[in-house]
Amino acid sequence: MSPGDEHDYGEPTRTRVRLPESDPYGGAQRPGRSxxxxxxxxxxxxxxxxxxxxxxxxxxxxxxxxxxxxxxxxxxxSTTAATGTKPVQTKNDGIATGYARDRQGAQSAAANYCVALGSAEMFDTARRHEIVSTVYAPAVAAARQSALDTAYSDEKFLGNIGLDQDGTAPDGQTFVSRVIPVGTKVTAFTADTATVEVWYTSLFGLSGEASTNPVTESWYTTTYQLKWIDNDWKVADFQQKDGPVPVGRDQQASTADDMTKAVEEYGGFTYAR
Known part of the structure; x- marks a missing residue:
């Protein structure tokens, strides 16, 4: 789990089972199957x-x-035609901004802000300050930044997740903190305020041969209280809870090298509905 976000810190999938060609109990192979x-x-x-x-x-x-x-x-x-507003085209400090003043815009803002606040960049002081000033409402940004600075400079916390005192990964290892939104839901909306829930999975840990904190997957739902300020949605408050958590499949975990390569080569998305 990454502390940044706040990490304060349709349809069901159909599975097909391929039966063995031979009788599982040792019988002869059935002719004409292929x-x-x-x-x-x-x-x-x-x-x-x-x-x-x-x-x-x-x-x-x-x-x-x-x-x-x-x-x-x-x-x-027309039933399957694309709908919704286009993804935002503007960015502020690398974060998508300039959302529509409607439900879709609020959901896009919440999803993108969730990604920024749960990123590994939150462990860099200068970058964290840029993210906080972009995402949060001015009335709460200063207090939030102070609280996050305290959390991200805590030596015990950094040591527990395997990072050095400056928030960097040890030599030969890659720090992974990434949020992937799965869905969003508006639970309240007015012209000036919105309450949006973001359900997402989070990848967090150190990738590397010597890592004692391998990258793991977690699931959360964060509820964002948004306000319309200066022609954009801003975060005024949030609450986070665990889940919903899907049942894990029986898949073999990737090697440290494969995980590092994936994180370095696969970029994130700008989320919009």
Whole structure:
């Protein structure tokens, strides 16, 4: 868990199970299995192709040809059309700013601020001050910055997570603190205030062969109280809680080198609804 954020610090996935070719109890291999499976695959591809052609031929006609219930209830091409405001184009100190004064804008602001406040950059004093001044409302920014400076300079805290006293990782190791929003929800909204919940997963730890604090995954929901100030949304307060936490899959953990390479090569996103 990263202390920065505040870290103060549709549809279900369908899983397919491939059965073994041979009898799990030692029986002989069933004849003709591969040929029948190939036939099913071919038929499936043909069906999908026919469906795709039919969909394409339907074009952009959004008007039903009949008023009967069966025709009127059919999905239209506009059902899956992209909606929502475009992602913000402006940045302040590397953080996306300039959000729309609506529910979508508030959700985008909360998601992006969550990413910034949970980043490894919060462990650098100068960068932390820039993030705090950009994200927080002026009325609370100074107090918040002071509290965060105290937290991030605590030698015991830094030692527990394996960082040096200046907040840097030991030689040969990479510090990882990254927030990945999964979803957002507006629970209250007016023209000047918004309450937005951000559900996200957090990667936190040290990647390296000698690391005693490997990168782990955690899940949180942070509720942000936002205010419309100077033509943008700003954080006035927040509360964080654990979860919801999904059931982990039986996957082999990556090596330290693979984790370091992934963190260095894969950048983050600007989140917008």
């Amino acid at each position: 040929s029948s499976r190939s036939l099913v695959t071919v038929v499936g591809v043909v069906v999908l192709l026919i469906a795709a052609i039919a969909f394409a031929n339907r074009g952009g006609d959004d008007s039903p040809t009949s008023t009967s219930p069966s025709e009127a209830d059919k999905p239209r091409t």
